[in-house]
Amino acid sequence: MPVVRTIFLQFHSASISPFLSSAIPASNNISEKFTVSCCSLASPVTVVNGNVEKMPSERNEVRLGLPSKGRMATDTLDLLKDCQLSVKQVNPRQYVAEIPQISNLEVWFQRPKDIVRKLVSGDLDLGIVGLDTVSEYGQGNKDLILVHEALDYGDCRLSLAIPKYGIFENINSLQELAQMPQWTPERPLRVATGFTYLGPKFMKENGLKHVTFSSADGALEAAPAMGIADAIVDLVSSGTTLRENNLKEIEGGVILESQAVLVASRKSLNQRKGVFDITHEILERLEAHLRAADQFTVTANMRGNSAEEVAERILSQTSLSGLQGPTVSPVFCKRDGRVTADYYAIVICVPKKALYKSVQQLRAVRNLFLYTTLVCSRIHVYDRLI
Numbered sequence: 001m002p003v004v005r006t007i008f009l010q011f012h013s014a015s016i017s018p019f020l021s022s023a024i025p026a027s028n029n030i031s032e033k034f035t036v037s038c039c040s041l042a043s044p045v046t047v048v049n050g051n052v053e054k055m056p057s058e059r060n061e062v063r064l065g066l067p068s069k070g071r072m073a074t075d076t077l078d079l080l081k082d083c084q085l086s087v088k089q090v091n092p093r094q095y096v097a098e099i100p101q102i103s104n105l106e107v108w109f110q111r112p113k114d115i116v117r118k119l120v121s122g123d124l125d126l127g128i129v130g131l132d133t134v135s136e137y138g139q140g141n142k143d144l145i146l147v148h149e150a151l152d153y154g155d156c157r158l159s160l161a162i163p164k165y166g167i168f169e170n171i172n173s174l175q176e177l178a179q180m181p182q183w184t185p186e187r188p189l190r191v192a193t194g195f196t197y198l199g200p201k202f203m204k205e206n207g208l209k210h211v212t213f214s215s216a217d218g219a220l221e222a223a224p225a226m227g228i229a230d231a232i233v234d235l236v237s238s239g240t241t242l243r244e245n246n247l248k249e250i251e252g253g254v255i256l257e258s259q260a261v262l263v264a265s266r267k268s269l270n271q272r273k274g275v276f277d278i279t280h281e282i283l284e285r286l287e288a289h290l291r292a293a294d295q296f297t298v299t300a301n302m303r304g305n306s307a308e309e310v311a312e313r314i315l316s317q318t319s320l321s322g323l324q325g326p327t328v329s330p331v332f333c334k335r336d337g338r339v340t341a342d343y344y345a346i347v348i349c350v351p352k353k354a355l356y357k358s359v360q361q362l363r364a365v366r367n368l369f370l371y372t373t374l375v376c377s378r379i380h381v382y383d384r385l386i
């Protein structure tokens with residue numbers, strides 16, 4: 001289950017708590033990465049991605065970047081919908097949209113990597129992308145804040161994978177790969193990847209010396225069989241693509257565990273009017289939804305002499321006694337012209353991980369009574385944050 005591991009906004013003060021050094025490590029100004037010196041001109045030409053100004057640009061609207069394409073796009077809209085935030089696009093070919101429930105917020109559809117770049121350049125204030133994209137394109141920039149780091153979709157890992165066959169047949173760990181005599185300065189381990197920041201950083205941190213990287217986009221898994229590379233660094237989810245291409249992951253080879261995250265620009269949060277409040281609003285809705293998604297209501301009808309007696313029976317069970325509740329309500333029926341309540345409907349709220357045990361214990365109690373139904377359903381909206 002998605003545990004919401006980090007919420008970085010402190011709502012009672014205007015400050016942002018210190019955070020996140022592991023996922024987004026050392027500071028690094030991303031605009032340096034896009035600075036190109038053009039040798040044929042007398043003076044160098046600087047190419048930056050987005051806004052060239054150092055300060056946030058003049059605008060009054062708060063901007064949220066959402067993935068425009070790929071598997072994250074639909075899932076992100078679905079999540080927002082579950083949080084009662086409907087993204088209204090005037091037409092599907094337009095890149096700007098609004099969320100009527102939040103005023104002064106513009107939604108911009110962008111490629112995930114461009115969302116990260118534009119957060120850094122100050123052209124977006126908030127964004128939803130995979131942690132892998134934040135880490136790769138954010139390159140440790142301290143301006144990027146993970147406001148929510150577990151949105152519970154887009155789960156995958158960035159992994160090093162090698163062939164199952166040939167010289168790699170008996171290699172099953174990063175250590176064994178590093179110790180292979182084949183890798184020399186003249187013939188290094190050749191790795192194909194789209195993650196040209198995280199890949200080399202990982203190899204360096206793990207002491208692999210003779211390694212070269214080639215950048216590639218898509219269908220990376222074919223590179224070893226084509227003789228273009230010895231290994232790959234790519235996203236893995238089910239593992240099917242690796243398996244079908246005769247590749248394997250190795251012990252110690254996971255570079256990053258990723259899922260969708262809500263990212264903000266620290267500068268925007270501190271300096272741009274409205275960003276903090278809107279972030280708070282979105283975060284509360286996300287939290288309410290994600291917490292509720294882990295909770296189930298269990299309803300059972302039981303026979304008893306009184307509501308108190310039924311409640312006592314239920315609370316005598318260890319798994320059920322710690323829960324708030326139960327709610328016990330009489331179920332009325334008319335018998336021989338008289339209205340009576342022989343049955344009681346009990347409702348308890350159970351976390352997903354306690355569901356099986358709770359249902360088992362309810363069944364045990366239920367055996368003492370006549371029963372009609374036992375219904376479990378996911379709670380869709382929590383009415384308030386705990």
Ligand SMILES: Nc1ncnc2c1ncn2[C@@H]1O[C@H](COP(=O)(O)OP(=O)(O)OP(=O)(O)O)[C@@H](O)[C@H]1O
Pocket residue numbers: 069070071072112129130131132133154155156218235236237238258259
């Ligand atoms: N196989 C996967 N399973 C689950 N999530 C994934 C998987 N591959 C990628 N992701 C997540 O979805 C994000 C977007 O991936 P997606 O493949 O949709 O876009 P892309 O790779 O940038 O574009 P494209 O595949 O069209 O070139 C990734 O950054 C990652 O967070």
Ligand SMILES: O=P(O)(O)OC[C@H]1O[C@H](OP(=O)(O)OP(=O)(O)O)[C@H](O)[C@@H]1O
Pocket residue numbers: 217218219220221234235236237238239240241242
């Ligand atoms: O472990 P699996 O479930 O098989 O998923 C892994 C594959 O998914 C991604 O590719 P994608 O489908 O995005 O295609 P791409 O290579 O064109 O990006 C990733 O690059 C892997 O190739």
Ligand SMILES: [Mg+2]
Pocket residue numbers: none
């Ligand atoms: Mg892809």
